Amino acid sequence: MPLSEAARRLALRCETRVNALAREMTGDVFGGIPGYAELPDDMKDVEIAATARHGLRLFMRRARGQDGRRGDHALFRERAAQRAEEGLPLHLLLRTHALGTYALWQTLREEAAPGEEAALVELADFLLRGQGGVIGAVAETYLDERAALDAERHEERRTLARALIDGTPPADRTTLEELGLDGPVTVLALRLPPADGPAATAPVAVRRRLRRLQTALERAFGTDVLAGLDATGGHALVPGAPEPADGLARRLARACDGPVRCAAARAESPAGIPHAARTASEVIRIAHASGRPPDLHRLADVLLEYHLSRHDESSPMIAALLDPLDGRPELIDTLRTHLETRQDRRATAQALGLHPNTVDNRLTRIAELTSGIDLASPRGTTLALCALLLRDSAPVPPSGTAHADPPPSERSQPMSRP
Structure with missing residues (x-):
């Protein structure tokens, strides 16, 4: 909605004060914002001042009745992206825009003469309506830039983590x-x-x-x-x-x-x-x-199992003891659960949702098919456990590959219980 002639004349009387008002904004007006004083002088005196002048001139151009242009918010977006990259808090950036709007309103109010109250109210409405687009552009660009920077940082950190795990740490410590x-x-x-x-x-x-x-x-x-x-x-x-x-x-x-x-x-x-x-x-x-x-x-929790799962020339033969159970996942699950429950048939049945007699039948079938794994004997139990572990593992890479063990001084240590 275009301004009335009275409101337009009032706004344009302030045009000669644009440069002085921009300097005032970057000095006394913004100086009360927490953290503003610590900003670099060139940022305050050059970049922030130029942004303030751009905002003031944009207001004057709109007050003349000129339609908005595609690039009106380009400088605001550019500065918002810079501030995001530099780590300036978003609240500080938005406060400068809010206080800049208030400083312009104060200037309009000072310039208004008796009888121009209606024009002043009209300009207040005009100013606030225009500010929404500026704040939206600044916040959107800042958050988009921060999201991109965070994603880039996350990817760099993930790449570094994988490099360290693969044994290729960065040359620069x-x-x-x-x-x-x-x-x-x-x-x-x-x-x-x-x-x-x-x-x-x-x-x-x-x-x-x-x-x-x-x-x-x-x-x-x-x-x-x-x-x-x-x-x-x-x-x-x-x-x-x-x-x-x-x-x-x-x-x-x-x-x-x-x-x-x-x-x-x-x-x-x-x-x-x-x-x-x-x-x-x-x-x-x-x-x-x-x-x-x-x-x-923890390693201490599975110390025996860890030892039994190490590969040597006997490993293929031990793993093959369970080959007759291939295609019978219910038997493998029953064997695994039975070992975990310390060969308690009722606990195994409860864990698997079965009747204890079903567990007995499955264990009998396992013994028949494997022809050598007697779960009633310590040796048979150990063989079954070792065969399970070896079937679920891949051979350790030979020494000299990228995954060869480091010297003893650099080997990992088990995490102890507190």
Whole structure:
């Protein structure tokens, strides 16, 4: 809606004061904003002053009745993107625009003569209506830029985490020092619950889930955590090698809306991170193969199983003992659960939702098919457990590959219980 002639004349009488008003804004008007005084002088005297002049001249041009142009908000958007990149808080940026609007209103009020009250009210309405578009453009651009910067930073950190886990740390240790990863590190392996349905596997849903998981990790450890995670899990690096609390898996499960397996190993230096990552991943695999429910698993919890699952020339023969059970997943599940429940048939039946007699029948069938695994004897139980673990694992890479174990001084250490 165009201004009346009286309102237009009042506005344009202030046009000669644009430069002085812009200087006043960047000085006394904005000077009371917390943190403004600490900004660099060239930012205040050049960039912010130029933005203020642009805003004032834009108001004058609109007051003349000239239609808005496509690039009217371009400078506001450009400055908002710069401020976001420089880390200037959004509230400070928006306060400058709000106070600038108020300073212009004060100037209009000072310029108004008796009898121009109606024109002044009209200009107040005109000024506030125009300010909405400016604030919207500034906030939108700032938040878009921050989101892009955060995504870039997140990707850089994830790339760094994967590089450290793969054994290719950056040549410049400055980055590691800034992140606190130049010394001891707790390396976490995580296995996440499968997403439920197509909606949960959509990229947006996966990113939301991983953000919640990242937040839960950082709250649990009270520090920044460098994570290389995807929809199924991955690894996370915690500077300072803190001991994970027993409730960690429950906190992560709440963030992921499902049970989470996690394990931790300590690396004394960046060179030990790959071995620590493999150790933690192996502990999770063994805990799963042994039928343990999702939780925070430690090497001490699966010490025997870990030892039994190491590969040597006898490993293929032991793993092959369970080959007759191929295609019978119910028998494998029964065997796994029976071992986990310490061979308590009633506990096994309850865990699987079966009648105890059904469990007995399945165990009998396992003994018949395998022709050698007698679960009634310590030797047979040990063979069954070892065969399960070896079937669920892959051979350890030979020495000299990218995954060869580091020297003893750089090997991961098991995380002790508190």
